[in-house]
Amino acid sequence: MKARALLALGTLGAIALLSGCGAVAPLQAWGLIKAADTAGTTAMAYAPGKAVNTVHHGEPVMSSLCIEYNRMTPLEDLVPALQLELREQGVASRVYESGSGQQECRYWLRYAVTIEWGTPPLSSGYRAYLSSAALSLHHANGSLMASSAYAVDSDYGTSKWSTTRRKLAPVVKAVITGFTS
Incomplete structure (x- = not known):
């Protein structure tokens, strides 16, 4: 704004x-x-992203969770961005391949993202950017605790070239706390 x-x-x-x-x-x-x-x-x-379509079932904030690694996501800074933002919310995290670590984890964070290519302002080369992301938080038994998403603003693309972390920060906060602002 x-x-x-x-x-x-x-x-x-x-x-x-x-x-x-x-x-x-x-x-x-x-x-x-x-x-x-x-x-x-x-x-x-380069504006920050915002959380959309948030659903939170009022669960208290947990102290740790496991992130289910998604091999279909070729953005190398995605998981580190998730972990840094979880740490900002006071939540420790570990990353596991899908199907492993089931006994160690009471809570699971799963993600799906879309990546697009474009040319940033004042640049001449193409680069990949996170255009949408969906996060969901689950109990170990699979029941949904919370979900939220990020999508590039369709009107002005205000967060299009922000860092992955800036895009995901409000989404992680929304999934963990239920707050979208």
């Missing part, structure tokens, strides 16, 4: 300069407009 306000403010200031309200030449003012647009677009593209 702050990025949009900065973009609007920068653009309005540049328009005022173009209209003769300032001492800056029109070409310099046009450069200011382009710079404000680039800065605003870049800031918007």
Whole structure:
């Protein structure tokens, strides 16, 4: 939201300069407009993600859980991002292959993600980015405790180029605590 306000403010200031309200030449003012647009677009593209479609059944926060490793997810920073955010919520975690570690774990975190490719602002090369993620928290018997998801904002793509951790932070918080803000 702050990025949009900065973009609007920068653009309005540049328009005022173009209209003769300032001492800056029109070409310099046009450069200011382009710079404000680039800065605003870049800031918007790196905004944090937000949790959507959260369901939480009021379970208390656990002290530890196990993460079921999903081999179908080729993002190398995904599991470390999950573990760091769990630690921020006071939850220790261990990672296990699907089907292993059943006796050691009372709670399981499972995830599914979608990865897309694109070119970040001010860059010329393609790179993969997390475009959606779904997390679900289960008891050892498989019953669902909580679930939440992340998806790139379809209007402006405000979190598209944020780090995986910034995208997942509100989703992890929502799954663990039930709070989405």
